[in-house]
Amino acid sequence: MTGPILIVGEVQNGHLSGPTLEAISVARSLGGSPSSLVGFVAGHDSRSTALEFGRFGVSHVWVARDPTLDSAPIAALALYIAAAATKAGAETILVGGTTLGRDLMGRLAIRWNAAVATGVTEVRRDGAALQVRRPIFGGRATETRRLDGAHVALALRPHAFPAPLDAPVDPVIEDLPSVPLPAAWLAPRRTGTETSAEGAGPSLGDASIVVSGGRGVRTAENFQLVEELAAALGAAVGASRAVTDAGWRPSSYQVGQTGRSVSPQLYLAVGISGAIQHLVGMLSSRVIVAINSDASAPIFRVADYGIVGDLFQIVPALTAEVRRVRAL
Amino acid sequence: MEIVVCIKPVPEAETRLRVAPGGATLDAEGVKFVLAGYDESALEQALLLKEALAGSKVHAISFGPAPRTEEVLRAAVALGADLATWVESPSGSAVDPIQVARALAGAIAAIPHDLVLCGKQAGDDEAGLVPSALGELLALPDFGSVVDLRWDPVTARFKFLRSTDAGGERWEAATPCVIGLQQAWNDPRTAKLPNILKSRKAAIAKHPAGPDLPGARSEPQGFELPAPRTGARLIEYKSPQEAAQTLVRILREEAKVFP
Ligand SMILES: Cc1cc2nc3c(=O)[nH]c(=O)nc-3n(C[C@H](O)[C@H](O)[C@H](O)COP(=O)(O)OP(=O)(O)OC[C@H]3O[C@@H](n4cnc5c(N)ncnc54)[C@H](O)[C@@H]3O)c2cc1C
Numbered sequence: 001m002t003g004p005i006l007i008v009g010e011v012q013n014g015h016l017s018g019p020t021l022e023a024i025s026v027a028r029s030l031g032g033s034p035s036s037l038v039g040f041v042a043g044h045d046s047r048s049t050a051l052e053f054g055r056f057g058v059s060h061v062w063v064a065r066d067p068t069l070d071s072a073p074i075a076a077l078a079l080y081i082a083a084a085a086t087k088a089g090a091e092t093i094l095v096g097g098t099t100l101g102r103d104l105m106g107r108l109a110i111r112w113n114a115a116v117a118t119g120v121t122e123v124r125r126d127g128a129a130l131q132v133r134r135p136i137f138g139g140r141a142t143e144t145r146r147l148d149g150a151h152v153a154l155a156l157r158p159h160a161f162p163a164p165l166d167a168p169v170d171p172v173i174e175d176l177p178s179v180p181l182p183a184a185w186l187a188p189r190r191t192g193t194e195t196s197a198e199g200a201g202p203s204l205g206d207a208s209i210v211v212s213g214g215r216g217v218r219t220a221e222n223f224q225l226v227e228e229l230a231a232a233l234g235a236a237v238g239a240s241r242a243v244t245d246a247g248w249r250p251s252s253y254q255v256g257q258t259g260r261s262v263s264p265q266l267y268l269a270v271g272i273s274g275a276i277q278h279l280v281g282m283l284s285s286r287v288i289v290a291i292n293s294d295a296s297a298p299i300f301r302v303a304d305y306g307i308v309g310d311l312f313q314i315v316p317a318l319t320a321e322v323r324r325v326r327a328l
Numbered sequence: 329m330e331i332v333v334c335i336k337p338v339p340e341a342e343t344r345l346r347v348a349p350g351g352a353t354l355d356a357e358g359v360k361f362v363l364a365g366y367d368e369s370a371l372e373q374a375l376l377l378k379e380a381l382a383g384s385k386v387h388a389i390s391f392g393p394a395p396r397t398e399e400v401l402r403a404a405v406a407l408g409a410d411l412a413t414w415v416e417s418p419s420g421s422a423v424d425p426i427q428v429a430r431a432l433a434g435a436i437a438a439i440p441h442d443l444v445l446c447g448k449q450a451g452d453d454e455a456g457l458v459p460s461a462l463g464e465l466l467a468l469p470d471f472g473s474v475v476d477l478r479w480d481p482v483t484a485r486f487k488f489l490r491s492t493d494a495g496g497e498r499w500e501a502a503t504p505c506v507i508g509l510q511q512a513w514n515d516p517r518t519a520k521l522p523n524i525l526k527s528r529k530a531a532i533a534k535h536p537a538g539p540d541l542p543g544a545r546s547e548p549q550g551f552e553l554p555a556p557r558t559g560a561r562l563i564e565y566k567s568p569q570e571a572a573q574t575l576v577r578i579l580r581e582e583a584k585v586f587p
Binding site: 302 | 426
């Protein structure tokens, strides 16, 4: 597999998203010369994002301008991506670590006849195949998988790869011809969007720092201590199930087996004991810090750093220190 | 409404993971298998829809080997599923998630399905490929990471929120469609003893996975457990301020996790 690599561009606030940039890094590390890096972006006003691909060494960008894509299900987007891959003669498709990435893979596996994997944290060539590594069992194990065949599509795990360095090229930008979409796929309608359900600040899914609070916080009002620390750090806010069960915060905050899985650079667990059902949602975080008054709490067994102490004293001091350092 | 729920047996959360001889997979010897977390949520959602819509049926379907697959199907029946189909995995050969989706799609195509509900991913392999692959194979629209699913009888459409990294998208979709559920029910129903006893005798339809199943395109080569954690480095301090300063310094200078 040394043929062209297609990178699916996702747009956030008018720019290629962080996960898309990580996908570009991976494409480049797979030995792609600029001529073998191909971008894909959807939307009627995508020229500026197409140009942004060029900034990172992607020499050719296919644009799907079909306005129905704005509100059509992902199935429709998958058709356009498969069409772009065919146009580009691509052997590999890379998508960032987002909900879109995962939802595309099953489609591409069938439509583009690809070997696929999701949540990928390492990729390397293995002769004619690709070998990937991915955390499984909530980060309690890692599997290595070999993907064979003429086509491979990968959805990456967020924060597992660095952002690419600038390598500007002047990309060729081409519109994809419109692809006929089955009527059944256009019947469902997107009727609105909601910004992050987790409250202010970055969302749990793509934040590089997550601060979560547990039962140790004691009341809904006290949970603000956790939120203030998160705000100082520019972090997303999460919670254990003890907190969502008590109704101190909505269930969208819940991290764990029956909540969200997160894998940030830094996970701070405040007043959380570290039950296995919580751990499986955050164990693949890069650095874990625990603040808990009970030195025997299981969270300290998985944390990298710990402070044994009263969160009502430690957390405000930490918030103040972060603010102080940030203001320097 | 005919609701098909795809369920998967996975090792229970407390399982001590061990590597199988050969080094490529989990050692399943002695492991207790249970219904995957999000699949349990999907089943609960299916039963709630059934209760709200008179005349509905819930059909649980599962792919995998004996005896664990049959066991989760019986558990689903005990919880209230009306029908159960076991898609028998071809013995001996390793399967990848796309083959699982192909086998399930073959079985689902043969039964009535207004809604195909899955958990958005299973807690063992965390692939999350089955819902979207089912959509493609059954030529239906699919939606992943769905929460807050409701049926609107006036418009005869589902209304739901698709949870995304940026927040969420509100959708409306008619039947038939495939939904990968991310909903957490913190108190899903539990089976009552008489129903558990009855489920032991319930008929489980068998559907062979099909000899024409295309081969696996991805193959596990390694299953690694992380080196046992040494435990947290505990920060020593005389005052909360000192603890905070030390932690922030470590996070910036050693762990380099924030600027
Ligand atoms: C099927 C199933 C699914 C589940 N799914 C999830 C899930 O998705 N997510 C999840 O989180 N849980 C889940 N759970 C629940 C899980 O088992 C635990 O009950 C839960 O995680 C406990 O939350 P906690 O750590 O906040 O509370 P506790 O276990 O009560 O821990 C509170 C901690 O706070 C500490 N503390 C108290 N006061 C202070 C103080 N002043 N300063 C510092 N520390 C203090 C205590 O020492 C203690 O360690 C699930 C359980 C089941 C059975």
